Amino acid sequence: QKEVEQNSGPLSVPEGAIASLNCTYSDRGSQSFFWYRQYSGKSPELIMFIYSNGDKEDGRFTAQLNKASQYVSLLIRDSQPSDSATYLCAVRSTGNQFYFGTGTSLTVIP
Amino acid sequence: DAGVTQSPTHLIKTRGQHVTLRCSPISGHKSVSWYQQVLGQGPQFIFQYYEKEERGRGNFPDRFSARQFPNYSSELNVNALLLGDSALYLCASSWDAPDTQYFGPGTRLTVL
Numbered sequence: 001q002k003e004v005e006q007n008s009g010p011l012s013v014p015e016g017a018i019a020s021l022n023c024t025y026s027d028r029g030s031q032s033f034f035w036y037r038q039y040s041g042k043s044p045e046l047i048m049f050i051y052s053n054g055d056k057e058d059g060r061f062t063a064q065l066n067k068a069s070q071y072v073s074l075l076i077r078d079s080q081p082s083d084s085a086t087y088l089c090a091v092r093s094t095g096n097q098f099y100f101g102t103g104t105s106l107t108v109i110p
Numbered sequence: 111d112a113g114v115t116q117s118p119t120h121l122i123k124t125r126g127q128h129v130t131l132r133c134s135p136i137s138g139h140k141s142v143s144w145y146q147q148v149l150g151q152g153p154q155f156i157f158q159y160y161e162k163e164e165r166g167r168g169n170f171p172d173r174f175s176a177r178q179f180p181n182y183s184s185e186l187n188v189n190a191l192l193l194g195d196s197a198l199y200l201c202a203s204s205w206d207a208p209d210t211q212y213f214g215p216g217t218r219l220t221v222l
Contacts, residue, residue, distance in 0.1 A: 004152075034210065043200055043213040044153065088152050097166050098143065098211065100152030 003027060004091050006101035014109050019076040021104050023089030026070070032092040033065055033072045037085045038103065044088055048074070079108045112137065114203050114214030122220045123191050131186045131217045135203030141165070142184040143211060144176055145200040153200055159184055160206065188219075196221045 006023050013019045021035075032051055036044035050056045050063040050072065062075040072091075076083055086103040093099060115134045123129050135142050141160040145153035155168035159178035178184045182203075188195055198218050202211035 032210075036213075043198075043216045046210060046212060049210050090152075095166065096158070097155050097168065098158075099155065100145075102150070102152045 002101075003093065003099035004089055004101040006087075006089050006104050008102055008104060010105040010107055012107045012109055013079050015079060015081060017079050017108075019079045019083065019106055019108070021074040021076075021087050021089075021106070023072045023074075023091075023101055024070055025072070025089075025091045025099070027091065027093040027099075028067075028070060029094035030070075030091045031094075033063070034090040034092075034098075035061075035063060035072075035074045036088040036090060036100075037083075038088055039085045047087075076106075079106075081108045081110050084108050114201055114212055116199075116201050116214040116217050118217060119215070120218045120220075122222065124222050125191055125193060127191050127221075129188050129191060129219060131188075131199050131201075131219075132183065133186070133201030133203075133214060134183045135201075136212060139203035139205050139212075140182055141204045141206060141209070142178055142182065143202045143204070144184070144186045145202065146170070147198045147200055147216075148196075156186070191221045193221050195219065 035047045038044045048063045060077045064073045088103045089101040143158040144156040147153045157176040158166035162178045173189045198216045201214045
């Protein structure tokens, strides 16, 4: 079982729509959760982090965490073509290691 | 403020050779982590250092080693290179070991 699992996609949404990206993790003791965006050929760029159950909003982005279900998601409202990238979910485990999912490829269609 | 910097940008080596990759963290950050990312996969954790001490190690062979210097910069060394070591090597820095990590641009290593 992988530590962090994501649907690899590809996920396609029309411009202006809401994109929903999901992630599950196996270590129930994990405390910190991160979403990174990675454009092709570039390094990961931090979008958001969340530590507590519930929602956290930052501009067009909302991260949602449900520790009981070991589930974290990222919503992107009013999706733009510039949001087209691979989105990586990362989890800091109880062993202080960071585990990344394989990423979900998002395409926003103009 | 400058972000995380890495050198070199690209590197081509042959099997069996040795390579050293370098990383300078964001000013004020005391922790550096190294990751390997192969095409189509997420970054895989290699090492984390904080205040010059190793704080974590991923599932990589002993051919991989690293160290952190008093100025918090870091080196990743890989001995006896294999074709499978070809990847993007990413350095990430954070204020403290468990904190949010910010990535550098990476070093693209090709082993022929």
